[in-house]
Amino acid sequence: MVSLNQSGKSTGKPKKTSQNHSVQRSNFALSLAHTAGGDICQTPISFTTDSRYFFSGVGSAIKIYSIATGAVVKVLSRPSKTGSHTDKITGVLLNPLNPLQLISVSLDGTIKLWDYNDEVLLRTFDVEGPITQLVLSPTHPELAYILLSSHRSHQSSLVCQYHLDLSSTYQSENVHRLRVIAELDNCHNLAVSNDDTYLAMATRFHFYIWPVNRLSDDVPANQLRSYTVREGVTKLAFNPVKNYLAVGQRTGRISFYHCFTDETKEKPIVESHHWHYKPVESLQFMVDGNYLLSGGSESVLVAWQLETGFRRYFPRVGGSIRHITISPDHKHFCLSVGNNSIRFINSVTQEMDQVVQGVQQTKTSRYDLDTASFVWAQGMLIEPHNQYLVLNASAEGVQFYDGKMDKHVLDLEVIPNANNSRGSSGDRGHISFVSFLPNGGEWMATVDTRDDKINTQEIFLKFWRWDHDQQTYVLHTRVDSPHHSQIASCCFHPSASSPMVVTTSTDKSFKIWAQQQSSSSDDLIWTCRSVGMYRDLIPSAAAFSPDGSMLVVAFGAILTIWDPTHNTVQASLCTPESDPILSLAFVSDSPYLVARSATHLFVWNLLSCTVWWSYQMNTKFLSVDPTSSRFAVVTCDQHEQVVVFEPSSPRPLLVHTLETSCLGMTWQLGELNNQGESRASENGLVCLLPMGRLQTMTIVKAGTNVSVELEADAQNEKNHLSHTDSSKLLDSTFGKRQRLKGLQVENLQRNAQSRDEYMDMGMSEQKSRRTSVDQSASAELLSAPSHVLPALESMFDVFMESLMKVRNSEEHMGQRTMDWTATDTEIEETARSTSFEVHPKSFAITPLPSLDQLFNSGANSAMIPAANDEYETSSDDADSEDDVDDIEW
Numbered sequence: 001m002v003s004l005n006q007s008g009k010s011t012g013k014p015k016k017t018s019q020n021h022s023v024q025r026s027n028f029a030l031s032l033a034h035t036a037g038g039d040i041c042q043t044p045i046s047f048t049t050d051s052r053y054f055f056s057g058v059g060s061a062i063k064i065y066s067i068a069t070g071a072v073v074k075v076l077s078r079p080s081k082t083g084s085h086t087d088k089i090t091g092v093l094l095n096p097l098n099p100l101q102l103i104s105v106s107l108d109g110t111i112k113l114w115d116y117n118d119e120v121l122l123r124t125f126d127v128e129g130p131i132t133q134l135v136l137s138p139t140h141p142e143l144a145y146i147l148l149s150s151h152r153s154h155q156s157s158l159v160c161q162y163h164l165d166l167s168s169t170y171q172s173e174n175v176h177r178l179r180v181i182a183e184l185d186n187c188h189n190l191a192v193s194n195d196d197t198y199l200a201m202a203t204r205f206h207f208y209i210w211p212v213n214r215l216s217d218d219v220p221a222n223q224l225r226s227y228t229v230r231e232g233v234t235k236l237a238f239n240p241v242k243n244y245l246a247v248g249q250r251t252g253r254i255s256f257y258h259c260f261t262d263e264t265k266e267k268p269i270v271e272s273h274h275w276h277y278k279p280v281e282s283l284q285f286m287v288d289g290n291y292l293l294s295g296g297s298e299s300v301l302v303a304w305q306l307e308t309g310f311r312r313y314f315p316r317v318g319g320s321i322r323h324i325t326i327s328p329d330h331k332h333f334c335l336s337v338g339n340n341s342i343r344f345i346n347s348v349t350q351e352m353d354q355v356v357q358g359v360q361q362t363k364t365s366r367y368d369l370d371t372a373s374f375v376w377a378q379g380m381l382i383e384p385h386n387q388y389l390v391l392n393a394s395a396e397g398v399q400f401y402d403g404k405m406d407k408h409v410l411d412l413e414v415i416p417n418a419n420n421s422r423g424s425s426g427d428r429g430h431i432s433f434v435s436f437l438p439n440g441g442e443w444m445a446t447v448d449t450r451d452d453k454i455n456t457q458e459i460f461l462k463f464w465r466w467d468h469d470q471q472t473y474v475l476h477t478r479v480d481s482p483h484h485s486q487i488a489s490c491c492f493h494p495s496a497s498s499p500m501v502v503t504t505s506t507d508k509s510f511k512i513w514a515q516q517q518s519s520s521s522d523d524l525i526w527t528c529r530s531v532g533m534y535r536d537l538i539p540s541a542a543a544f545s546p547d548g549s550m551l552v553v554a555f556g557a558i559l560t561i562w563d564p565t566h567n568t569v570q571a572s573l574c575t576p577e578s579d580p581i582l583s584l585a586f587v588s589d590s591p592y593l594v595a596r597s598a599t600h601l602f603v604w605n606l607l608s609c610t611v612w613w614s615y616q617m618n619t620k621f622l623s624v625d626p627t628s629s630r631f632a633v634v635t636c637d638q639h640e641q642v643v644v645f646e647p648s649s650p651r652p653l654l655v656h657t658l659e660t661s662c663l664g665m666t667w668q669l670g671e672l673n674n675q676g677e678s679r680a681s682e683n684g685l686v687c688l689l690p691m692g693r694l695q696t697m698t699i700v701k702a703g704t705n706v707s708v709e710l711e712a713d714a715q716n717e718k719n720h721l722s723h724t725d726s727s728k729l730l731d732s733t734f735g736k737r738q739r740l741k742g743l744q745v746e747n748l749q750r751n752a753q754s755r756d757e758y759m760d761m762g763m764s765e766q767k768s769r770r771t772s773v774d775q776s777a778s779a780e781l782l783s784a785p786s787h788v789l790p791a792l793e794s795m796f797d798v799f800m801e802s803l804m805k806v807r808n809s810e811e812h813m814g815q816r817t818m819d820w821t822a823t824d825t826e827i828e829e830t831a832r833s834t835s836f837e838v839h840p841k842s843f844a845i846t847p848l849p850s851l852d853q854l855f856n857s858g859a860n861s862a863m864i865p866a867a868n869d870e871y872e873t874s875s876d877d878a879d880s881e882d883d884v885d886d887i888e889w
Contacts, residue, residue, distance in 0.1 A: 029695040030642065030656040033684055035061075035079070036406040037359035037694040041336035044323040046092050049099045051329040055116070056342070057089030059693065062104055064116060067332075067344065072406050076114055077104065083121045085110065091134050096141035097166050105131040105146075113166065125164060125175035132153050132157070133189070139196040142166060145181070147190050147201075149210075157187035159201055168481045177359065180218040181210055191236040191245070198260060200245055201675075202233045207247060209259065225265065227257065234279045239697045241289030247829065248280030254294060254304075274303055275311060283322040293333060295321025300344065301335060314345055318355075339394070340692055348730065357408035359401055359692030360393035379621050379664025380688045384440045385466055387669055389694070395430045403668065403686055403694050412473055414462065416450050418466060429458075432489040438626075441496045442466035444473050447487045447503070459483060461490075461503065461513075476525040483507050489541045493564065495548045500564065501526075502551060504539035510553055512564065530567040543584035543593070552593060552605075554581035559595065559604070561695070573609060585624045587631055592647035594631055601633060603647050613650035617643075621665045625683055630699075632661050632685055644684065653697065664688035668696065688885045 038058035053073065056063050061084070062076040079083040087108035095101035095113065101122065102114040111125040111134065129148040137143040144164050150156040160183040182201060189202040192212075201208045208227040232250035239246065244258045252274060259268030278297040285292055292304040300315035301321060319338035326333060332344040332353065340358040345351070356832045381390040383400060388409055393399030396417045400410035415429045429450035437443040444464040451457040461482040464473035483505035493500035504510040514529040537555035544551055544564065551564040557580060559573040575581065579597035586593055592612065593604040596619045605612040621634040630653065632644045640662050644653040670682025684696040 015556075018397070027702050028644075028654040028699050030644075030654060031696045031700045032695060033081075034404070034696040036403050036689075036696070037401070037692045039340060039691045040342060040356065040358040041322055041338070043089060043091050045325050045334060045335075045336065045342065046094055046102070047325070047327050049094070049328055051327045051331065053332070053344075055102060057092050057104065059691070060085040060089060060106065060108075060544050061088060062089065062092060062102070062114075065342075066355055067354055070354055070407070074116070074119065075103070076116060076119060077080050077112070079668060083124065085112065085114075087130070093134075093136070095166055101166075103134075103136075103166075105134045107131065107149075107248060110843055111144075111164065123163075123165075127160075127162065127175055127177070135190050135192050137192065137196045138194055143178075145190055145192060145199055147187060155186050156183065157185070157772065158183050159187060159190065159199075169606065179216065182208060182219065182221075182224055184208070189233075189236050191238050193238045194240040194242075198238070198245075199687075200236045200238070202236045202247075205229055205232055207233050207236060207245075208246075225259070227259065227268065229255070232279075234281060235283045236436065237283040237285055237292075239289045240285055240287060246283050246285070246292065248283050248294070250279040252276030252278055252280060252296065254280060254292070254666070264653060273304060273309065282321050282324045284326060286326065287330065293324050293326075295324055295335065297338075299337075301333065312350075314350065317343055317345075338383060350774045351659070352863070357399075357411070359391065359408075359688075359694065360399050360411075361692055364368065379662075380666050381434060381436065382666050382668055383444075384438055386435055387631045389465065389668070390434060390436075391664070391665070391688065392431055392434075395428060398434060401694075410472055412464075414446050415450075415669055416635060432487060435492050435501070437492045438494045439501055440498060441499070443492065443499050445490055445492065445501050447490055449486065459487060459488075461487070463501075463513075479513075479526065480816075482511065482513075482528070483509070488539065491542055491544065493544050493548050494546060500529075500548075502542045502544070502553075502564075504542050504553065506538050508538050508544060510539045512551075512567065519808070532562065532567055534558070534569070534572075538580075540580045541582060541584045541595075543586060545586050546589050552584055554584055557581045557597075559584075559593075561606075571609065573604065575600075576611060576614065577602075582619075583622050584633065585622055587624055587647045588629050590629060590647065592629075594624065594647065596633065603645075603650075612647065613860045615650070621662065623666050623685075625667045627669065627683060632665065632667070634658075636661075642687070644685075654702075656697070658687065660689050662687050662689065 022183055032063060038061070040056050040058050040063065042059075044059040048054070052067055054065055054067060056065065061078060063072050064074040064076070065071065066073050077089070085104065085106040086390075088105050089104055091105045093103050100115065100117060102116045104112050104114065106112075107130040109127050109129055109131060111127065111131070112121060113123040113125075114120070115122055127146065129150060131146055132149055133147040135145045137145070142164055144162045145160055146160050147826075148158040148160060150158060156515055161178045161181055163176045163178055171636055181199070184201060186204045187201055188204075191200040191202075192198070197212055199210045199212055201210070206226055206228055209227070210219060210223060217839055229247060229249060233247055234250055235246075235248035237246045237248075238244075242581055243260045243652060244256050247255045247257060249255065253272050253276075254274070255270050255662045256263050257268045257270055260807050276294065276296045276298060280294055280296050282295045283289065283292065284294075290306055292691065294302045294304065295317075297320040299315065299317050299319055299321070300326070301317060303312040303314070305311070314333075317335055317337055321335050322338055323336035324333065325336075327344075331347060333347055335343045335345065336344055339360050341360075342356040343352060344354040346353045359533045368840060380632060382388070383390050386400075387404075388400040389403045391399045391401060393411060396415040397406065398412045398414055400412070401407070402409050429448055431446060431448045433445075434448040435445045442465055442695040444466075446462045446464065447459070448462070449457065449459050459481055461479040463477040463479075465476045467474045482503060485505050485507040488506060490501065490503045493502075499515060501513040502510055503513065511528050511531050511881055512530045512532070513526050515524040516527055516529075518525045532553070534553070535558075536553045537558065539553050539555050542551065543556040547554045548564065550570075551562040553560050553562060559575065559577050559581070561571040561573070562567055562568065563570055575597075577597065577600050581595045581597055583596045584593065591605055591607040595602040595604065599616060601615045601616055601617055601619055603614065604610070617633075617635045618637050619633050619795045620636045620640070623633075624631040629646055629648070630644055631647070632642055635641045635643060640658045640660075641667070642656040642658060642662075642673050644656075645651055665685065665687050668684045668686050670684065682698070684698050687695050689695060689698070732752065
């Protein structure tokens with residue numbers, strides 16, 4: 001039930017009538033068209049054997065990336081596809097028995113075996129509970145050690161040994177559990193020795209060693225050896241060559257336990273290395289066992305030479321190091337970093353070769369940099385120049401992300417800052433607002449503030465200009481302290497010829513910034529052109545009309561209309577409620593103005609200066625479709641919902657319930673045509689969800705079954721055309737095999753279905769249909785890969801017949817006979833309508849002479865015999881040339 005408030009005239013404060021309207025079933029719905037983003041570092045990555053591609057679990061999907069380009073070339077386990085994972089993936093690794101197959105485990109309690117090149121699910125193994133980690137035996141790959149959580153909300157964990165039949169290709173079969181190894185509280189990490197003789201299990205303050213045996217009964221507790229670590233256990237790793245275990249601790253210490261001989265079982269020999277001052281999050285030995293890689297929250301990768309204790313550092317990797325993986329060719333150290341990026345460090349040159357960046361997660365606050373989260377007021381924007389998504393990637397920067405291609409584009413540093421991971425209790429600064437010049441303009445404005453509650457508050461208004469050579473925004477002008485207090489909003493004037501920006505502040509004023517000629521040079525600089533105030537009230541929001549003729553500034557609950565050129569008040573409108581307006585937006589090229597407060601939504605008609613309609617709802621975001629009259633709001637009453645309206649009617653166009661909270665929303669244009677225009681029906685509504693997930697939804701008719709898989713396949717096809725990497729790992733050489741097979745089967749079925757219809761058609765219909773079929777067949781033929789095309793000689797006739805009209809003499813003469821065989825009535829009507837007399841008997845067709853008769857006849861003989869005496873020809877007339885002057889034109 002939604003409360004609808006409709007008011008009459010809005011002179012003064014109108015008398016409001018409340019009516020309750022139940023939300024009726026809508027004729028439209030939001031359909032998920034594309035997904036992007038996500039946490040690409042939630043699992044340790046796995047490489048292909050040639051070290052050209054790697055796999056990463058992202059939510060419930062598996063993304064395959066190219067190391068050379070950093071682009072997504074394929075996605076497995078799509079959310080809408082049958083047989084996919086239904087919960088978070090916790091591990092991906094190659095099948096040791098077949099490197100062309102991939103194993104994935106998830107919290108949904110399943111282990112899946114994939115053919116990742118053909119995107120085919122081979123097998124599914126079901127286990128008892130959520131899987132948090134899987135480790136395969138190095139000597140017996142069919143044996144797996146699985147860490148199970150008893151329940152998602154419980155801390156009890158179960159370590160079991162399972163048998164996986166990885167060599168079979170049956171579609172689905174339950175996995176066979178061999179035995180229970182241990183049931184531990186807060187068990188979070190497993191490690192197995194390289195010779196499969198010991199299994200290590202880590203809890204918060206203990207780690208356990210189990211000598212692996214091949215018995216069938218469950219493991220008794222007396223077979224487990226327990227060791228206490230007072231500083232806490234964070235990570236375990238076995239040396240692949242030497243017989244000892246590395247234990248990462250919460251204090252940053254790395255201890256090596258020698259406890260695998262009879263002399264050291266009870267009293268292990270422990271040696272330690274200590275450089276990290278925060279918990280060790282990742283450990284990885286190199287193949288020779290002489291070097292150890294470690295990482296943590298210090299954003300530094302440390303390479304230890306174990307025999308000498310020498311350390312080498314790779315600093316400023318961008319965030320805490322969550323996982324470390326070494327490529328099969330030992331060329332790259334792959335780091336899964338906490339800022340949702342995967343970085344490849346060249347082990348030889350010690351340089352950063354590649355960075356695969358996902359949607360970054362902002363974690364900053366004025367007081368606590370580790371616990372709070374700051375999101376600017378807009379949540380998410382669209383850059384009009386390239387249609388990129390703009391997000392506050394970090395406290396100091398802005399991220400530009402291509403949501404259609406699922407790829408990071410640009411990370412712009414707005415606040416220069418030293419990335420000191422030790423941090424401080426003060427505010428290092430954050431970005432409050434970002435605004436762009438509409439209609440593909442080249443200007444951007446940002447507002448960043450710094451307030452540590454000790455020193456004077458710092459506010460900066462910065463103007464950026466797009467550099468076509470560098471393909472980035474370059475700082476043009478910086479204004480220090482543009483207002484005396486916090487800035488509440490910032491927006492651009494729509495005119496590109498004379499850019500203008502308005503900022504509102506809690507200092508009870510708004511300022512209009514414009515460009516003017518510099519006195520010292522020929523450059524243009526941004527200066528404050530005018531200042532406006534109204535009744536000693538605080539301006540909370542502002543918006544320009546689409547043509548730029550009006551500026552609407554909200555002072556609390558009052559809307560004021562200004563002339564932006566002369567900075568004069570033209571009118572003032574009083575909102576029926578007392579809540580301050582938080583955001584304003586004009587709806588396309590219409591007189592409707594949408595005003596949003598914390599508890600209400602108002603649509604004003606500026607032609608009549610009345611509230612056209614209003615809703616009482618707790619709103620969170622407002623976004624207007626730039627090419628249509630639709631706008632969307634995110635409500636946060638009981639469940640967060642996306643409600644789409646058209647300003648002319650108070651009835652919602654559709655209501656869509658979100659599964660999780662929304663962190664940002666914006667409209668994105670669809671594919672542009674040759675004229676650079678986009679149809680409004682193809683525009684998508686992009687929502688930013690937790691963990692950096694991006695969902696693009698389109699408006700469709702209710703009941704329309706739009707498959708996410710088809711949209712994703714179309715997106716992959718677009719990636720294939722736009723990048724050097726194919727959507728299949730081998731399709732760049734051999735083409736789309738499955739597509740060609742499907743086309744062949746479809747052509748056979750279509751030919752068999754239309755054979756009878758073709759035989760019953762007339763001659764002209766057959767000819768026109770044959771021409772169209774030949775043209776379509778030639779188009780499909782030429783679109784196939786070159787190695788499957790037939791010889792050029794066999795294609796030439798078919799191709800030329802599809803382009804040129806073949807004249808058949810028999811068909812032509814038959815057509816003439818059918819045309820000349822007319823009824824008497826038609827002949828009489830034709831004669832009356834023409835100026836000459838028609839003789840139907842004179843049109844009798846006589847056979848043409850053969851070539852032998854033609855050459856054996858005399859020179860003066862007639863070449864075509866006359867049908868009657870009226871049409872006689874002579875040799876003199878035949879040989880003579882016609883005089884042009886005698887011809888009647």
